[in-house]
Amino acid sequence: MDSKSGRRPGSPQTREAILEAAVEAFTEGGYAGTTIRAVARTAGVDPALVMHFFGNKDGLFDAAIRASGLPLRELGEVMEGDIEGVGERLVRRYLSLWESPEHGPKLRAVVSSAASSPAAAAMLKEFITNEVLQPLAGQLGVDQAETRGIIAGSHLIGIAFTRYVLNIGPVASLEKEQLVACVAPAVQRYLTGDLPLA
Amino acid sequence: MDSKSGRRPGSPQTREAILEAAVEAFTEGGYAGTTIRAVARTAGVDPALVMHFFGNKDGLFDAAIRASGLPLRELGEVMEGDIEGVGERLVRRYLSLWESPEHGPKLRAVVSSAASSPAAAAMLKEFITNEVLQPLAGQLGVDQAETRGIIAGSHLIGIAFTRYVLNIGPVASLEKEQLVACVAPAVQRYLTGDLPLA
Incomplete structure (x- = not known):
């Protein structure tokens, strides 16, 4: 856990922050150009926490599409x-x-x-x-x-x-x-x- | 130059072999999944020779589309x-x-x-x-x-x-x-x- 972020692992805010970082990363780099590690860094959390919430990159991509606000x-x-x-x-x-x-x-x-x-x-x-x-x-x-x-x-x-x-x-x-x-x-x-x- | 291949650098046959390897690599891995290095390895030549013929990855891709035989x-x-x-x-x-x-x-x-x-x-x-x-x-x-x-x-x-x-x-x-x-x-x-x- 990145102590600078002050986010508690497992809280809804943390999940939210990861998703926000994921939407941004996928939008800029596409699927191939996005890594769990980079998303975790942007969100200020440990990569293991991203895996905990979303399983793997596919799960993160799926959640990011749903969270992207595409109407x-x-x-x-x-x-x-x-x-x-x-x-x-x-x-x-x-x-x-x-x-x-x-x-x-x-x-x-x-x-x-x-x-x-x-x-x-x-x-x-x-x-x-x-x-x-x-x-x-x-x-x-x-x-x-x-x-x-x-x-x-x-x-x-x-x-x-x-x-x-x-x-x-x-x-x-x-x-x-x-x-x-x-x-x-x-x-x-x-x-x-x-x-x-x- | 890979001495095993016995290809002379700069010969039309060498260019041909590189292109063949490129069409195969782009077909399997797409643009993002293809590297000059891997194409050179498959063709049995030095990566510098690929650059000599095609400039860069974009040039190689362009040539590969033209050489792919897509009718x-x-x-x-x-x-x-x-x-x-x-x-x-x-x-x-x-x-x-x-x-x-x-x-x-x-x-x-x-x-x-x-x-x-x-x-x-x-x-x-x-x-x-x-x-x-x-x-x-x-x-x-x-x-x-x-x-x-x-x-x-x-x-x-x-x-x-x-x-x-x-x-x-x-x-x-x-x-x-x-x-x-x-x-x-x-x-x-x-x-x-x-x-x-x-």
Whole structure:
């Protein structure tokens, strides 16, 4: 225990401080660039205490995603309103999230981590499925809602990857509303249109 | 120089052997997990010779993508045939590439590397733009062909990321032809349909 920090091992404040350090570390360095040791140092605790709370790096990453304050569950709010506009509302809300100074860097870290680490990918997969897709699918009231949700989600992840991670010219430089207008009809079709699903 | 290998420094065969080792290393470990030292060891040469040929790790990655034999340029062949079917042909060809035992792991390594390394992302961006999008756009004969190509490409990257990297249930378990039927209309619209582009 780092005596300078004055934190008691095992207290909720200590767990909180570790999580805060973890969110910061994963956001800056991604999954591969983050170590338990560095997180412990930032939080002013012994690495063993990080292990005590979170088991291992995967457990810490999982907890950090949940603690990161990413308002992904709020994406479900786009279900409010007419169903013909759900695609447009979802694309707009999603791009706004990526473009927010608070959440954009965290989203980027999550996607980058998932691409380079199978453990991080498994976490992201579980998180997207349980926290985003299943609630959304439940509200859609259409057949094959989960499959529809994830095809739409695939499209949105690809847009973010090219626009915000790879930063490829034409997609990166489009105005947000122009991109919304391009992409919304495809997302709308995936969510509520005629699809050749069994 | 490793005397065991019997390779002459500076010979084309030596460069070839380094590249082969690099493609293998990047495919297995991604950008972050690959070192010049390990590539040199596999190729049986001194690390300084790797630097001599390729400058640094970024240069080696760039050369490895080009040497990997990924038949991305062949995606342009989908332009042959009626223009109403180009979306379907492109999606089918692209998914087949990801599902081939030879090319799938390499594609996965490229996408993972780009997600975790800005240098690798810059390479992938330049490669996609110059080698895939511009030739494709030139053949489409539509306005804003490059922007169309990259929006379609974004969608395809997202599908591959969810299906082959994250391996998320509903998208990962769809039959390839079912996924082609779902996604082709959206890609077709991006390539040749009415889009609100300036």
